[in-house]
Amino acid sequence: MASVFGTAIKRREDPRLITGNGRYTDDVQLPGMLYAAILRSPHAHARIRGINVEKAKRHPGVVAVFTGRDVAGKVAPIPTAWLPPDSNIKTPAHPALAVDSVRYVGDGVAMVVAESRYVARDALELIEVDYEVLPAVVDPEKAMEKGAPAVHEEVPDNVAFHWQAGSDPASAFQDAEVVVRHRFRQQRLIPNAMEPRSAVAQYNAGSGEMTVWVTSQNPHIHRFLLSNILGIPEHKLRIVAVDVGGGFGSKIPCYADEALVALAAKELGRPVKWTEDRRENFLATSHGRDEVIYAELAGKRDGTMLGLRIRMVANMGAYLSTAAPGVPTILFGLITVGPYRIPRAHTEVYGVFTNTTPTDAYRGAGRPEATYVIERMTDLFAREIGMDVVEVRKKNLIPAEEFPYTTALGLQYDSGNYHGALQKALEMVHYEEFRKEQERLRTQGRYIGLGWSTYVEICGLGPSQIAGAVGFQGGLWESAAVRVHPGGKVTVFTGASPHGQGEETTFAQIVADRFGIPVEDVEVVHGDTDRIPMGWGTYGSRATPVGGSALAVAADRILEKARKIAAHMLEVSEEDVEFADGKFQVKGVPTRQVTFQNVVLQAHLAWNLPAGVEPGLEAQAFYDPVNFCYPFGAHACVVEVDVETGQIKVLRYVAVDDCGPVINPMIVEGQVHGGIVQGMGQALWEGAVYDEQGQLVTGSFMDYAMPKARFFPSFETAHTVTPAPHNPLGVKGIGETGTIAATPAVVNAVVDALAPFGVADLEMPLTPEKIWKITHGRDA
Amino acid sequence: MTTTKTVVTLKVNGVERTAEVEPRLLLVHFLRDVLGLTGTHVGCDTSQCGACTVLLDGRGVKSCTVLAVQADGHEVTTVEGLARDGELHPIQEGFWEKHGLQCGFCTPGAMMTAVELLRQNPNPTDEEIREGLEGVICRCTGYENIVRAVKYAAERMRG
Ligand code: FES
Ligand code: FES
Numbered sequence: 001m002a003s004v005f006g007t008a009i010k011r012r013e014d015p016r017l018i019t020g021n022g023r024y025t026d027d028v029q030l031p032g033m034l035y036a037a038i039l040r041s042p043h044a045h046a047r048i049r050g051i052n053v054e055k056a057k058r059h060p061g062v063v064a065v066f067t068g069r070d071v072a073g074k075v076a077p078i079p080t081a082w083l084p085p086d087s088n089i090k091t092p093a094h095p096a097l098a099v100d101s102v103r104y105v106g107d108g109v110a111m112v113v114a115e116s117r118y119v120a121r122d123a124l125e126l127i128e129v130d131y132e133v134l135p136a137v138v139d140p141e142k143a144m145e146k147g148a149p150a151v152h153e154e155v156p157d158n159v160a161f162h163w164q165a166g167s168d169p170a171s172a173f174q175d176a177e178v179v180v181r182h183r184f185r186q187q188r189l190i191p192n193a194m195e196p197r198s199a200v201a202q203y204n205a206g207s208g209e210m211t212v213w214v215t216s217q218n219p220h221i222h223r224f225l226l227s228n229i230l231g232i233p234e235h236k237l238r239i240v241a242v243d244v245g246g247g248f249g250s251k252i253p254c255y256a257d258e259a260l261v262a263l264a265a266k267e268l269g270r271p272v273k274w275t276e277d278r279r280e281n282f283l284a285t286s287h288g289r290d291e292v293i294y295a296e297l298a299g300k301r302d303g304t305m306l307g308l309r310i311r312m313v314a315n316m317g318a319y320l321s322t323a324a325p326g327v328p329t330i331l332f333g334l335i336t337v338g339p340y341r342i343p344r345a346h347t348e349v350y351g352v353f354t355n356t357t358p359t360d361a362y363r364g365a366g367r368p369e370a371t372y373v374i375e376r377m378t379d380l381f382a383r384e385i386g387m388d389v390v391e392v393r394k395k396n397l398i399p400a401e402e403f404p405y406t407t408a409l410g411l412q413y414d415s416g417n418y419h420g421a422l423q424k425a426l427e428m429v430h431y432e433e434f435r436k437e438q439e440r441l442r443t444q445g446r447y448i449g450l451g452w453s454t455y456v457e458i459c460g461l462g463p464s465q466i467a468g469a470v471g472f473q474g475g476l477w478e479s480a481a482v483r484v485h486p487g488g489k490v491t492v493f494t495g496a497s498p499h500g501q502g503e504e505t506t507f508a509q510i511v512a513d514r515f516g517i518p519v520e521d522v523e524v525v526h527g528d529t530d531r532i533p534m535g536w537g538t539y540g541s542r543a544t545p546v547g548g549s550a551l552a553v554a555a556d557r558i559l560e561k562a563r564k565i566a567a568h569m570l571e572v573s574e575e576d577v578e579f580a581d582g583k584f585q586v587k588g589v590p591t592r593q594v595t596f597q598n599v600v601l602q603a604h605l606a607w608n609l610p611a612g613v614e615p616g617l618e619a620q621a622f623y624d625p626v627n628f629c630y631p632f633g634a635h636a637c638v639v640e641v642d643v644e645t646g647q648i649k650v651l652r653y654v655a656v657d658d659c660g661p662v663i664n665p666m667i668v669e670g671q672v673h674g675g676i677v678q679g680m681g682q683a684l685w686e687g688a689v690y691d692e693q694g695q696l697v698t699g700s701f702m703d704y705a706m707p708k709a710r711f712f713p714s715f716e717t718a719h720t721v722t723p724a725p726h727n728p729l730g731v732k733g734i735g736e737t738g739t740i741a742a743t744p745a746v747v748n749a750v751v752d753a754l755a756p757f758g759v760a761d762l763e764m765p766l767t768p769e770k771i772w773k774i775t776h777g778r779d780a
Numbered sequence: 781m782t783t784t785k786t787v788v789t790l791k792v793n794g795v796e797r798t799a800e801v802e803p804r805l806l807l808v809h810f811l812r813d814v815l816g817l818t819g820t821h822v823g824c825d826t827s828q829c830g831a832c833t834v835l836l837d838g839r840g841v842k843s844c845t846v847l848a849v850q851a852d853g854h855e856v857t858t859v860e861g862l863a864r865d866g867e868l869h870p871i872q873e874g875f876w877e878k879h880g881l882q883c884g885f886c887t888p889g890a891m892m893t894a895v896e897l898l899r900q901n902p903n904p905t906d907e908e909i910r911e912g913l914e915g916v917i918c919r920c921t922g923y924e925n926i927v928r929a930v931k932y933a934a935e936r937m938r939g
Binding site for chain 1: 802804805809812813816817818819820821822823824825826828829831858859860862863868872875876877879881882883884885886887888891906907909910911913914916917918919920921922923924925926927
């Protein structure tokens with residue numbers, strides 16, 4: 001049988017999803033179920049002088065109304081679960097419903113529970129809140145200024161944390177022939193998973209068991225946090241998240257809403273469902289990015305990079321969301337040097353409170369920002385010294401023979417062939433021809449540009465010891481259980497909780513490949529804390545490198561035991577047995593063999609097992625990686641800018657990625673496509689805008705530009721394969737690379753196209769208006 | 781905020797369904813909450829994402845923008861009614877074959893939109909498919925494989 005590892009088999013989750021049989025949270029219907037709706041603050045900053053819920057309570061169909069005072073003491077404040085050490089971090093309590101003050105538009109104020117969705121919404125309008133509006137601050141740099149309104153009285157300077165890494169690169173700057181300095185703005189983005197957040201809670205007063213269906217990327221983390229918030233022990237709390245309609249980081253955090261629904265179910269003795277609408281999603285689900293970054297790059301005129309200094313001001317919003325502090329620090333601050341050999345580097349990060357929706361991880365989380373800055377700085381440096389952007393990259397990329405490579409910021413990049421990926425992309429792009437064509441078209445008044453992004457990212461989160469050292473309040477290992485049934489079919493239980501990434505298929509491939517059985521014989525179970533031993537979820541491109549590795553280890557444990565039984569059946573010693581294509585065979589004697597299924601059956605019958613071997617065939621593994629994974633690659637984008645209208649057309653997009661061995665090329669390609677579109681979205685269209693009073697001006701799909709199909713050409717993707725040396729599969733993770741690489745590639749391309757206009761940098765998103773102003777400013 | 785209920789009768793996926801509904805009830809909530817057909821999703825509140833798209837008398841509509849009472853006496857096809865006699869519709873095959881879905885949340889609506897697109901233009905170019913997907917927001921796939929899926933279905937349907 002041909003190996004299924006590396007094959008583009010069709011996804012096993014699809015038959016239910018394409019026939020309308022998915023099980024998303026809002027699909028859960030329970031007898032007697034009530035519906036909750038949450039009243040949200042219309043003000044960015046205000047004191048609550050009083051709340052009158054009487055009218056709402058009397059409204060027909062309303063069962064209960066809860067305010068902040070009603071739930072205080074029953075629902076603990078929502079915690080922050082990433083506390084970077086030595087950062088003087090402040091974590092003001094985040095009550096599930098505001099008690100005295102609201103701190104952003106969207107902050108929860110009251111909850112109505114009613115007999116129907118519509119009635120719950122109606123009743124929100126009957127709640128009267130007396131607000132005393134206070135001055136608000138939305139810009140993170142302004143929030144740091146003296147005299148700025150304090151978001152939390154106990155944090156008068158609004159600085160939530162101050163974190164540093166690396167050592168002072170002053171000597172590099174002294175030796176420098178060239179220093180390039182630049183300020184970058186990473187605009188705020190709205191993750192906008194297409195499935196709105198939702199929670200359904202059911203409580204059994206007799207057994208004390210609480211079940212919460214919730215849109216979660218990490219059900220066990222939800223259980224861990226909700227257990228504390230609600231005071232329900234973990235063995236009585238079940239979290240279910242089977243089909244989740246995308247997350248992109250926004251379904252990592254534990255939100256107040258989920259805890260409130262559980263409280264309501266418990267207090268009212270009936271199941272309760274809450275589902276946000278899109279407007280609520282814009283206001284009350286975590287946002288991404290929103291940072292100001294000051295970068296200084298020291299180098300020599302021959303193109304050598306010597307040192308990098310980064311200072312970031314990160315807008316954390318009104319509260320520190322679950323994983324938020326880890327994003328600008330560990331996930332950004334440690335990888336600012338990118339794929340380059342930069343001997344000295346230092347990062348300094350201020351996390352700042354503002355009266356805005358809390359930010360947290362958004363696809364790539366920190367790494368897109370780091371990649372953006374170093375890739376833009378590389379182009380600015382090349383421009384400064386008059387060198388080709390590809391030459392500068394080639395000169396500074398870490399050479400393949402130097403891996404594992406320890407960077408100036410202390411990470412050990414596991415393996416890589418950065419020049420190899422760049423070379424492949426150069427060939428696909430036909431670089432020399434492009435430059436000639438660019439020249440030719442410019443003489444006709446047409447402006448095309450090519451932008452590069454050679455990136456490395458940190459994923460496969462991660463070694464638990466390091467997780468602890470950097471303040472993550474959990475482990476980052478992963479669990480797997482493999483249960484082989486008597487008939488030879490297999491059920492696999494994984495703690496990684498996918499939500500669109502296709503692990504029901506790739507994980508089945510890993511196991512089928514190891515056992516030499518058809519992939520249809522393997523079922524992958526995830527997303528239910530009652531069925532899965534433990535898990536830390538899907539984010540940080542960790543599911544396959546960590547969860548998949550756990551699975552490989554568990555599968556190998558099965559094979560180890562099966563081999564013992566097979567040897568006994570074949571009446572030879574274990575060393576004389578080899579396993580291939582699903583058969584155990586006496587070495588060199590193909591006629592003497594037993595199939596995997598045969599051995600499985602014997603393991604279960606247990607009529608004649610070797611001494612000391614237990615019946616049954618099931619194995620568990622708890623896999624803790626020894627290092628992170630470092631996927632890398634080279635992306636190139638070709639654009640044409642219409643200087644008359646300011647419109648940018650993406651003509652080509654070439655992505656060469658290296659995520660180690662590819663388990664399912666079709667799924668990997670899909671991840672790359674989706675990632676590129678999100679990265680381009682930031683470069684060209686997306687951006688959340690608050691006005692001075694803290695109102696989210698871009699609060700719907702009418703105002704916030706989501707990428708559409710017609711914006712894109714067909715993408716050209718390719719791979720190089722450099723295995724991760726430290727995990728059993730060699731895989732590195734691919735879920736975020738597109739988003740990480742695409743944004744700077746696009747902006748570099750547009751800047752390149754507009755070089756004749758003297759353009760050195762552009763602030764994202766590159767809207768036609770901005771471009772038009774530049775091209776016409778010159779004309780004028 | 782009227783609660784006077786009206787009786788509506790719709791033919792949904794070939795089966796007649798009657799229910800008493802509030803006049804303001806959206807068709808999508810009628811399908812999901814009243815009939816339990818949860819394959820049709822709600823992704824926005826401004827009629828832009830297309831997750832709720834169904835066929836009303838054979839034509840694509842966003843069911844978040846139609847009242848159940850407006851659909852009274854009409855025929856509705858949802859994703860649950862796409863497959864016939866245990867055979868997947870070519871568009872379903874296309875999405876499966878070409879990896880046109882990841883999280884699957886936009887997928888029912890995207891497929892219904894594609895059915896409508898192919899009804900209007902059985903032999904679309906890539907560009908026409910991309911234009912035709914204007915009313916679909918997918919955050920996962922980057923659209924590339926949705927385009928391939930629609931192309932695949934178009935070929936299959938032309939025979
Ligand atoms: S839910 Fe109907 S268009 Fe979004
Ligand atoms: S597949 Fe997830 S939104 Fe389209």
